[in-house]
Amino acid sequence: MDCSDNARRAGPVKETSFRGAVVKRGLLAAVLVAASVAQAARPYRGGAVATAYPQASAAALEMLEKGGNATDAAVAAAFVAAVVGPYHSGLGGGGFALVHDARSGDTKVLDFREVAPKAATRDMYLKDGKVVPGLSTDGALSVAVPGAVAGYLELLKAHGKLKPAVVLAPAIAAARKGLWVTPRYRTMAEGRLACLSRDAEASRVFLVKDAQGQWAAPPVGHVLRQPDLARTLASIAKGGAKAFYAGPVAKAIATSVQAGGGILTQEDLATYKTRGATPLEGRYRGHRILTMPPPSAGGVAVIQVLTAMEQLRPQGVPFRDAEALHLYVEAVRRAYVDRAKHLGDPAFVDVPLARLVSPGHVADLAGAIDPKKATPSASLLAPKEGVRGSTLTDEPTTLTPEPEKKNTTHISVIDKDGNAVAMTTTVNYGFGSCVVAKGTGVLLNDEMDDFAAQPGVPNAYGLVTGEPNAIAPGKVPLSSMSPTLVFAKDDSRRVMLAVGSPGGSTIPTTVIQVISNVVDHGMDVARAVNEGRVHHQYLPDEVWVDKWGLEPATLSALEAKGHKVRRVEQWGDAEAVYSDPETGLRFSASDPRNEGAALGQD
Numbered sequence: 001m002d003c004s005d006n007a008r009r010a011g012p013v014k015e016t017s018f019r020g021a022v023v024k025r026g027l028l029a030a031v032l033v034a035a036s037v038a039q040a041a042r043p044y045r046g047g048a049v050a051t052a053y054p055q056a057s058a059a060a061l062e063m064l065e066k067g068g069n070a071t072d073a074a075v076a077a078a079f080v081a082a083v084v085g086p087y088h089s090g091l092g093g094g095g096f097a098l099v100h101d102a103r104s105g106d107t108k109v110l111d112f113r114e115v116a117p118k119a120a121t122r123d124m125y126l127k128d129g130k131v132v133p134g135l136s137t138d139g140a141l142s143v144a145v146p147g148a149v150a151g152y153l154e155l156l157k158a159h160g161k162l163k164p165a166v167v168l169a170p171a172i173a174a175a176r177k178g179l180w181v182t183p184r185y186r187t188m189a190e191g192r193l194a195c196l197s198r199d200a201e202a203s204r205v206f207l208v209k210d211a212q213g214q215w216a217a218p219p220v221g222h223v224l225r226q227p228d229l230a231r232t233l234a235s236i237a238k239g240g241a242k243a244f245y246a247g248p249v250a251k252a253i254a255t256s257v258q259a260g261g262g263i264l265t266q267e268d269l270a271t272y273k274t275r276g277a278t279p280l281e282g283r284y285r286g287h288r289i290l291t292m293p294p295p296s297a298g299g300v301a302v303i304q305v306l307t308a309m310e311q312l313r314p315q316g317v318p319f320r321d322a323e324a325l326h327l328y329v330e331a332v333r334r335a336y337v338d339r340a341k342h343l344g345d346p347a348f349v350d351v352p353l354a355r356l357v358s359p360g361h362v363a364d365l366a367g368a369i370d371p372k373k374a375t376p377s378a379s380l381l382a383p384k385e386g387v388r389g390s391t392l393t394d395e396p397t398t399l400t401p402e403p404e405k406k407n408t409t410h411i412s413v414i415d416k417d418g419n420a421v422a423m424t425t426t427v428n429y430g431f432g433s434c435v436v437a438k439g440t441g442v443l444l445n446d447e448m449d450d451f452a453a454q455p456g457v458p459n460a461y462g463l464v465t466g467e468p469n470a471i472a473p474g475k476v477p478l479s480s481m482s483p484t485l486v487f488a489k490d491d492s493r494r495v496m497l498a499v500g501s502p503g504g505s506t507i508p509t510t511v512i513q514v515i516s517n518v519v520d521h522g523m524d525v526a527r528a529v530n531e532g533r534v535h536h537q538y539l540p541d542e543v544w545v546d547k548w549g550l551e552p553a554t555l556s557a558l559e560a561k562g563h564k565v566r567r568v569e570q571w572g573d574a575e576a577v578y579s580d581p582e583t584g585l586r587f588s589a590s591d592p593r594n595e596g597a598a599l600g601q602d
Ligand code: DON
Pocket: 406, 407, 408, 426, 427, 428, 429, 447, 450, 478, 479, 480, 481, 501, 502, 503, 504, 505, 507, 572
């Protein structure tokens, strides 16, 4: 069984059908009806791209057609994404990119993630020793210093061929011309209606008044123009990053944030700096893998879990085999325990990175897995008092992914020369903080929620991080974003797969499963992206299975080993490009769980 474009054709699935439901066998019948044969990705002789928006993919393709390379294409797509998917990413956000240069064989990492403002303090989201709900996700106090504009422009300068004015042109045109509201936009705006309504500027830009005069999510088909954002983009195209980090835009950002009770200053913006890094390297069944190092925790999990799977099953894993899935879940559980114990911004804390991804350490983790039964998460690392080991109770929980509130977006490009970009970029929660800097069209992130507001207490994704991820001024909050490049088996300088996804805590497992689907199961990239997903994250102590997930017998086999299984509607939006090492043809795939498009050059 696999999911396919049919899921999209079938229209939006009722979000309530599975959310929070413990597996009920009867429900599976409905799931099976939705299953069908996946469409294969089509081959391209030139460059190929996958993004979560048709307009962003078209802009990327336009850059390739104009003689630009993978970086020009990815950056053009990222700027368009800021316009057409403001709920996912934007100028007020930040992210990570891996850029591979085919000629030199070199891969560079750019970390343009947000940092905590200088006035941030460890306990800024606590009152009477308790986390104040919403304070780190909604409104001005949740805003970290944005890095996206600096990041996109530095990528272009270091690796691109085209001028900023050319690369930004599609985004400026999209903001002027307007976008028509899609089902995804509407769902996201509805999910964040209360938050957006509290900011007058955000309401004006992203909502409409209903018949009763109340702010409402615009209807599907409504044309949303963003003239302020067009002006800001045009000034960036002309004046570079300074047009954002200094002058009237910076002033408007600081003034709007402070008016809402936030702490971001013009000085925070003026002193923002991106960071370079060495990609984190691993191997999987003969393929070299490069991924994002800390301050992302994602890459560490990707390398640890793939290494563990190869150690545990050197001959390969049968597809959806309950025994192999058990080992996978146990490996993931242990990777997320390591995350909670050790990971944070390496500029602030000592992260034992080399040890964490070393074959010896992974062998210790893998060797402690009981092949017969699930290890209770609490026995590996005791949860803080009051944090439930499992959310499988009758109580409503905030821990199940709510697609309409989550966001982030991923862009994958491999150009005709084999240059590749994997870039994941975000404003964190849906529509970020819901604060728009007056007169600029810039929607600001709520990335501060990725810190441990109180070490050991779960964040919006139910993720528990520890002391190394405590808040400090200038510090980067720990991320799950995992832009990843997989290289050809017989040529470790040639990119075979560029992949990444949104999905908060579920990002690393989405990336791991797409890689495994290609490498272990030889799937076409579209099918690899479409396949059902299985996730664990240490806490809550439960296995999440999406609606395209596992057959009843497999679920029963996992439960018989002591796993608590939660059926979750869906998560993630993998965007991937595959370059066939044998034929040199490229194939791209955009996750049918979202509204994106995979394109390429003939
Ligand atoms: O950096 C992170 O891990 C989060 N801010 C990403 C948020 C996200 O992917 C939400 N997605 N559905």
